[in-house]
Amino acid sequence: MELLQLLSFGDTGWGDELLKGLGVTLALSLVTAPFAVIFSFLIAWGKASKYLALRTFSNCYTTVFRSLPELLTLIIIYYQLQALINVLARLVFPDANISLNAFAAGVVALTLVFSALGSEVVRSAYQAVGVGQSEAAAALGLRRPQIFFKVVLPQMWRHCLPAFGNLWLILLKDTSLISIIAVSDLVRYANMAIATTKEPFFFYSVLAVIYVSLAFLSGQIQAVLERRASATYRGGL
Template identity: 60%
Template structure:
């Protein structure tokens, strides 16, 4: 078997399909991650709210999405959101219907799951900073918004990068779940290739190697960001010594 020929581009190989699947995997990850980070902050603030119903709702949110298997969350959201959209469009325009794309369903499901864990990353990072920074900024007359933007946020990222970096790696791997709803990611394309060529070992090895490269590159990027975030702190400690 000409294994290298299986990776050729064009009609003779699966190289272009795998490249397309890689693009879908990366696109879904890059679209999901910023939304998940934003939701992580919102959920943490909801947990710290002075209003008890808001706190209860936020804790219920994290409990549900941390407890349910990711694949079950994806299936429920995909099929149930389709039913809700059809009901709404049928109510607004009788006889009409809209379909929810697998990409959008995957984005929503993964954002909800990752943000449930991300809220704990935000909580740990804020605890590492301490309340003294906020009290000092407020004593200088800074508004809560400017206190967070100018004082807390620059310090928060230094503590949050390792946690969010780990969640990014988890997100990269969890995108493989969307293959079950027929989104043409790496796993879905590899499955099609296997069904056609009957070479499961080769294609699983190929996509496994791709995921390893993605994780290694992500880990290196995370370490670079950590070093840059800590550079100013390290210099200050050296100068103070």
Template identity: 60%
Template sequence: MDQLHLLSFGDHGWGDELLLGLGVTLSLAICTLPFAIALSFLIHWAKMSRNRLLHRFGMLYTTVFKSLPEILTLLILYYQAQAIIGWLVQSVFPGARVSVSPFFAGMVSLSLVISAYGSEVVRAALAAVGREQFEAAQSLGLSPGCAFFKVILPQLWRHAIPGFGNLWIILLKDTSLVSVIALSELTHVAGLAITTTRQPFLFYGLIAVIYVGLVTLSAQAQKRLERRVNRGFARLEV
């Protein structure tokens, strides 16, 4: 019972801090996902481009961010970006100081990593839709951009949801890495609580349960979304 008292809300427990940490974790994941998905499409487009420079950039991007550990990407971006931005600001405004927010650094670094894998999800989804759909849209007089957004994209999501759903779960868990740059997300708050109370089993066990709950809810939401977008297709395939 004394240990459970440490999870209470108020001045004598860590409930408030853990709840705020959970909010930061979810905010970071939710803010990162749209940027990661947008980058996934752009990187796939670069890899498929006939422009040799764009193609090489897309392939190099995917290779680098698939190869580097996520935590190393985060540390390099956070500290190197601070140095570069600080130098640029100092050159324009001598004496001025600027710092990169840990939240922003985490969002950017996780977007880079997730989009490297997301570009492969986009590639597989486009292959499942088929080139003939794009050709049929063009035969109706639609421009390439209009054909993509009105014909290809609505079909593409049906095939991309499982892949992006898995990447969302990976992203949700990878937010814990941002604790190394002192962002007060769930794992960082738990670490502070453990340092103060010397109760590692309680707090690590609690955040483990929270992550399992978040992943379970995400998986259920993904299944519901898949059933929704696949309505009608099952009967057609039969």
């Protein structure tokens, strides 16, 4: 019971801090995920482009950010991107001094990593649909945007969902890395609590329960989305 009191709210416990940290963790994941999905499609499109320069850039992008550890990417973005932005800004405004927000750096770093992984998911999904669908839609007189959004994308999405669901779980766990750049997420607050209370096993166990619960809830949502996507696909047939 004494340990459970450490999770109470107010000055006597760490419940409110952990709740704030959970909010930051979820916010980082929910902000990053849409950007990562959009960039996944853009990079996958670049890989299939008829332009050599665009194909080369997209393949290098995927190779680099799939190879670098997420932690290293985060550190490079937080420190070096900020320096680069200041160098460019000072070309126009000599006295400029721009500070990159740590949360924003986390979003950028995780977006780069997971869009590189997601681009392979999108490419595989497009191959699973096949060019025959596009050719058939074109024969019916549909324009290219209509072909993609009304014919190809719904079928691709059904193939993408399982892999994107796995990437979402990895993203949830990798948000813990942002604590290293002083973002007050769930892990950072837990480490602060441990430093104060000297109860590492208890707070790490609480973290484990929270992450497992998030994974379970995400799995339930993913199952619903997959059923809906399959139902929509069968309805379209």
